[in-house]
Amino acid sequence: MVEVIQMYQDLKGKTALVTGAGKKKGIGYATARKMAASGANVVIADLVNSKNGDNPLTTGRWDEMQNLVEALAAEFEIQALFVDVDVTSSTSVSQMVDVVSSKFEHIHILCNNAGTVLGVPNAVHTYEEDAWVKTVDVNLHGVFRVSKAVVPLMTDTGGTIINIASRAAKVPPLFNGAYAVAKAGVVMLTKVMARELAGSGIRVNAVCPGVITTDFTQWRFELEAQILDSTVADRQAEMIQTIPLGRLGSAEEVANLVVFLASGQSSYLTGQAINVTGGQLMEL
Numbered sequence: 001m002v003e004v005i006q007m008y009q010d011l012k013g014k015t016a017l018v019t020g021a022g023k024k025k026g027i028g029y030a031t032a033r034k035m036a037a038s039g040a041n042v043v044i045a046d047l048v049n050s051k052n053g054d055n056p057l058t059t060g061r062w063d064e065m066q067n068l069v070e071a072l073a074a075e076f077e078i079q080a081l082f083v084d085v086d087v088t089s090s091t092s093v094s095q096m097v098d099v100v101s102s103k104f105e106h107i108h109i110l111c112n113n114a115g116t117v118l119g120v121p122n123a124v125h126t127y128e129e130d131a132w133v134k135t136v137d138v139n140l141h142g143v144f145r146v147s148k149a150v151v152p153l154m155t156d157t158g159g160t161i162i163n164i165a166s167r168a169a170k171v172p173p174l175f176n177g178a179y180a181v182a183k184a185g186v187v188m189l190t191k192v193m194a195r196e197l198a199g200s201g202i203r204v205n206a207v208c209p210g211v212i213t214t215d216f217t218q219w220r221f222e223l224e225a226q227i228l229d230s231t232v233a234d235r236q237a238e239m240i241q242t243i244p245l246g247r248l249g250s251a252e253e254v255a256n257l258v259v260f261l262a263s264g265q266s267s268y269l270t271g272q273a274i275n276v277t278g279g280q281l282m283e284l
Contacts, residue, residue, distance in 0.1 A: 010264040012039030015104040019087060019146055020114030020164075022046030022065055025215050027164060027258075028113040029068075030251035034259045036076040040109065043100050044069055045085045047114075079103075087114045087142030088134070090149075097149045107153045109262045112143040112186075113164040117220075121175035121227065132178040139182035143189060151197065158201025160262045163190045164254075165206045165273060167281050183208075187273045194271030203270040205261045210277030211239055212249045244279030 016035040021028030021044040032042045048062050060068075062084065069080035081103055085096040100107060116138050119131025143163055150161075168176060169183035190206040197204060211217060221232045221239075228235070240246060254276050260266055261274075275281045 008038040008263045014040045014108035016040045016109035017043040018111040019045045027251045027254045030255035031258045034255040036072045041079040043081045045083045048084045088137045093145045108159045110150045110161045115139045117179045124177045135178035136182045140185040161204040162261045163206045165208045167210045191271045206273040208275045209254045210280045
């Protein structure tokens with residue numbers, strides 16, 4: 001029998017839905033894995049065979065995603081399910097919830113992690129409108145759509161929602177306005193939902209990662225190096241110089257906080273946007 005992480009025994013047997021969890025090097029998958037290690041049943045929801053082939057939104061094929069959840073189920077002796085979802089489509093989100101509710105009576109934990117950046121980095125006044133709109137749609141409206149569909153499955157039992165925002169929600173980055181604006185919206189949406197849902201026993205918090213070692217971050221470094229006529233190693237070294245802990249973070253370190261926020265160990269926390277930045281962002 002797999003030993004459940006003792007600190008989070010209250011998660012055992014609960015159902016956790018994590019969007020954007022189809023990439024093994026990503027925050028979503030690290031979160032799903034940590035949930036499974038804590039004894040929770042896990043639903044990995046992601047977009048399969050995205051047409052955005054040059055973008056980190058892309059995940060693997062359907063059979064690869066099935067292998068992913070089967071491996072989690074076998075390793076941690078929990079139930080695991082993969083669901084294909086496009087968070088920019090209310091119909092797709094509704095279908096996802098129907099599939100999940102047909103297998104699990106309730107969703108106790110929701111981690112809204114699906115996100116991306118589309119288009120070439122630009123100043124706001126030169127940003128391609130279609131790329132701006134789509135970036136905001138995935139990162140902000142996707143959180144709204146999924147939360148709207150999932151909350152009715154939480155109201156009887158209570159639950160926790162953790163939205164993955166970003167350091168960019170609080171510190172304006174250069175040439176990445178659509179992403180920053182969307183993530184700032186996620187922080188405010190988190191606070192609004194926390195107030196609205198507190199009476200239903202649903203806590204809502206956000207996590208604001210800094211520079212984390214993921215495929216998404218690697219893609220950003222490669223793009224920046226190309227635009228600035230630099231190298232990936234130089235871009236990474238320059239970024240590390242701005243981080244007091246002197247290194248990039250790991251997806252697992254972000255997942256540790258997400259699982260804490262999902263558990264009873266954080267029972268008096270709601271409406272917060274917590275930084276995981278290695279000290280790169282410090283607030284009063």
